[in-house]
Amino acid sequence: MLSRCFRSISRIPGNLIPNTISHYTPKPQNNIPSHRTKSIFTSVPHTVPFLVRSVATILDPAARFDEMIIGPQRKYYFLGGKGGVGKTSCAASLAVKFADHGHPTIVISTDPAHSLSDSFSLDLAGGNLVSIDGLNSPLLALEINPDKAKEEFQSASQKNGGSAVKDFMNNMGLGMLADQLGDLKLGELLDTPPPGLDEAIAISKACTFFDPFLITFSVLCLPSFETGHTLRFLSLPDFLDASIGKIMKFKKKLASATSAIKSVLGKAEERKDVPDKLQLLRERMTKVRDLFRDSNTTEFVIVTIPSVMAVNESSRLHASLRKECVPVHKLIVNQILPPSVSDCKFCTTKRKEQMRAIEMIRNDPELANLRIIEAPLVDLEIRGIPALKFMGDIVWA
Numbered sequence: 001m002l003s004r005c006f007r008s009i010s011r012i013p014g015n016l017i018p019n020t021i022s023h024y025t026p027k028p029q030n031n032i033p034s035h036r037t038k039s040i041f042t043s044v045p046h047t048v049p050f051l052v053r054s055v056a057t058i059l060d061p062a063a064r065f066d067e068m069i070i071g072p073q074r075k076y077y078f079l080g081g082k083g084g085v086g087k088t089s090c091a092a093s094l095a096v097k098f099a100d101h102g103h104p105t106i107v108i109s110t111d112p113a114h115s116l117s118d119s120f121s122l123d124l125a126g127g128n129l130v131s132i133d134g135l136n137s138p139l140l141a142l143e144i145n146p147d148k149a150k151e152e153f154q155s156a157s158q159k160n161g162g163s164a165v166k167d168f169m170n171n172m173g174l175g176m177l178a179d180q181l182g183d184l185k186l187g188e189l190l191d192t193p194p195p196g197l198d199e200a201i202a203i204s205k206a207c208t209f210f211d212p213f214l215i216t217f218s219v220l221c222l223p224s225f226e227t228g229h230t231l232r233f234l235s236l237p238d239f240l241d242a243s244i245g246k247i248m249k250f251k252k253k254l255a256s257a258t259s260a261i262k263s264v265l266g267k268a269e270e271r272k273d274v275p276d277k278l279q280l281l282r283e284r285m286t287k288v289r290d291l292f293r294d295s296n297t298t299e300f301v302i303v304t305i306p307s308v309m310a311v312n313e314s315s316r317l318h319a320s321l322r323k324e325c326v327p328v329h330k331l332i333v334n335q336i337l338p339p340s341v342s343d344c345k346f347c348t349t350k351r352k353e354q355m356r357a358i359e360m361i362r363n364d365p366e367l368a369n370l371r372i373i374e375a376p377l378v379d380l381e382i383r384g385i386p387a388l389k390f391m392g393d394i395v396w397a
């Protein structure tokens with residue numbers, strides 16, 4: 001229906017949003033090639049070609065792709081926003097654009113929706129990076145499920161501490177001290193991780209994939225954060241500090257008990273897994289937090305759609321990011337309806353509503369100063385390399 005109401009963006013690029021897509025020469029979309037997968041561990045080159053593209057025809061290159069590829073340092077882009085706004089499509093299209101312009105890139109999604117696999121028409125949830133063929137430089141992709149990451153953590157911590165320690169103490173007739181364990185809420189920490197820990201574990205897992213490769217760009221697509229828990233994982237190092245402190249306090253309590261208990265403690269001391277595991281997690285979280293805050297290497301791009309609810313959520317997201325000192329410069333406003341060429345009432349009303357939401361962005365104290373990238377609603381599914389290249393040329397001009 002939309003294609004009858006609007007001039008088709010994919011077929012008549014340049015007419016509707018001249019600043020962003022006037023340079024685009026469409027390629028046939030029908031034969032989206034299926035991209036082969038292969039193990040990546042041999043495919044990363046040891047030299048990194050550098051290419052700066054000229055975009056002289058673009059009057060106002062909102063995303064300024066040229067700026068994004070300047071500099072010798074590896075760069076990290078995090079894309080986040082409300083569910084369904086187009087985070088995955090924007091992240092995948094940026095990764096494709098980097099790789100196609102000669103920059104080895106990794107794209108990882110921690111979104112449980114499996115959209116990245118759908119974007120590339122590949123299974124990326126197998127736990128290893130998958131090489132995406134057909135681009136000028138290596139592009140490696142992976143999908144990490146935060147729920148699975150949390151389960152891994154819980155089962156490991158339960159095996160090594162928490163209820164296991166408590167059971168052990170009960171068996172030794174030390175139920176009273178086991179109750180103190182309850183006071184310290186150690187069990188709660190291990191059995192019911194705080195909100196955000198799943199994302200934090202998934203993100204820190206993603207970061208471990210970045211380091212060993214000689215890549216210039218990492219693009220990480222983040223799940224939509226639960227309202228109220230936004231970016232809570234950035235404060236996890238402090239939370240874990242407190243938890244590790246509690247465990248140490250617990251051990252001290254045991255140490256001051258009878259010698260019989262001290263012998264138990266000897267055994268408990270051997271069980272270094274709990275604090276070590278938390279310590280390791282804390283170190284990883286600190287690394288992730290520092291990475292998020294490093295304005296020399298990192299940028300968080302907010303993706304939204306022109307609706308009042310999405311704009312409000314983006315405003316809150318930016319406020320949280322600002323509070324946590326995470327650098328944000330761009331806001332992608334995705335899925336904007338082009339002007340209607342018919343008298344379709346639905347489309348005209350919808351577009352008016354969207355324009356009002358865009359006006360809201362311009363007047364929002366959190367969002368007004370961001371560089372706004374307007375991306376149209378296109379009439380093709382953004383799936384497969386040609387479609388992602390097409391999307392990339394619109395969004396990341």
Ligand SMILES: Nc1ncnc2c1ncn2[C@@H]1O[C@H](COP(=O)(O)OP(=O)(O)OP(=O)(O)O)[C@@H](O)[C@H]1O
Pocket residue numbers: 082083084085086087088089090111113115224334335336375376377378379380381382383
């Ligand atoms: N500009 C656009 N024009 C047309 N379709 C779009 C556009 N952007 C995204 N889509 C489509 O919208 C759907 C959701 O996009 P995408 O999966 O990228 O969003 P997401 O924010 O990652 O969603 P989720 O939070 O559910 O993972 C997909 O079918 C995608 O192809």
